Amino acid sequence: METRVSSATKEILITDEGPTVLIGERINPSGKKKLAEALKSGDFDVVHKDAVAQVEAGADILDICALVIIASTLLWCYPGSLSPGIA
Secondary structure (H helix, E strand, C coil), X not given: CEEEEECCCCEEEEECXXXXXXEECCCCCCCCHHHHHHHHHCCCHHXXXXXXXXXXXXXXXXXXXXXXXXXXXXXXXXXXXXXXXXC
């Protein structure tokens, strides 16, 4: 079995025989008050810095959750993942 994850600039192939693929999953505001507040205010520098740090640490793919809810109302959500090389 194989899974292909691609962006506009890069493709990652995940197979049983291939090398381990590292997926960075730190960008998620659940339980992270500072990140949630930054997203609510439109400050994406925190997300960018965290994304760069994960790629520099070896992440092949980034799984990004940027769901912010205030008073049970969806404010903003970016459904998807970015692979390294996407800014």
